[in-house]
Amino acid sequence: MTTKQVIRENIKRTPKFKTLASRVKIDIINGNSSKGYTVNLRMEKDKQILLTSSPISLVKVLITPDKLSFYNKLDNTYFDGDYKYLSKILGTDLDFEKVQNLLLGEALYSLKDGSYSSFIHDRKYALQPKRQQELIDIFYILNPSHFKIESQQISQSALSRHLQIDYLQYQEVQKQSFPERIKVIAVEAIEELTVELEFKSMSLNQDLRFPFKIPSGYDEIEL
DSSP states (O other): OOHHHHHHHHHHTOOOOSEEEEEEEEEEEETTEEEEEEEEEEEETTTEEEEEESSSOOEEEEEOSSOEEEEETTTTEEEEEOTHHHHHHHTSOOOHHHHHHHHHTOOSSOTTSSOEEEEEETTEEEEEESSOOTTOEEEEEEOTTTOOEEEEEEEEGGGTEEEEEEEEEEEEETTEEEEEEEEEEEEETTEEEEEEEEEEEEEESOOOOOOOOOOTTOEEOOO
């Protein structure tokens, strides 16, 4: 298939919904330490994403197009600001659209924008911009059986940074494909952070509330 045909098939499979709810199992591996969490995820497409720790609501995270906010009842701290905090953790510039795309199995940098070339890599379609962005190399791998992204990689060689997002498994919800298992690997110099996400009990288009209020008396996290 031509590059345009591959991109067209991928765009056809962009999920269409108003709201999404799911339980998400999160494993974070940082060096020799690892932690596991379970959160409830609520998403109002293109508007807001709410993450709440489960079964006890000790940590809440609200992501909107304007800012990233969270609070932690365990140590009475909160953060209420821009995306620099999350960008620093994953080593690449992020905003609301990129976070949403990451969770939905969509390209961080829209395939609708720019001009791409494609080639076959391990019996799969590999796409990259004909002209890479300054200081950033972008690379996508699409599975020809369903044309969803199987892996997307962003490298900043000058800063020794590499972000790789692998979609290990997809699931069908109301005849649409959503990620079921995602593995995120962020490398900066000799430091490596791995985040694994598993989505369970996903549902679409329910009436959802997004309650979020930072408690008074909490200490703000300074970057």
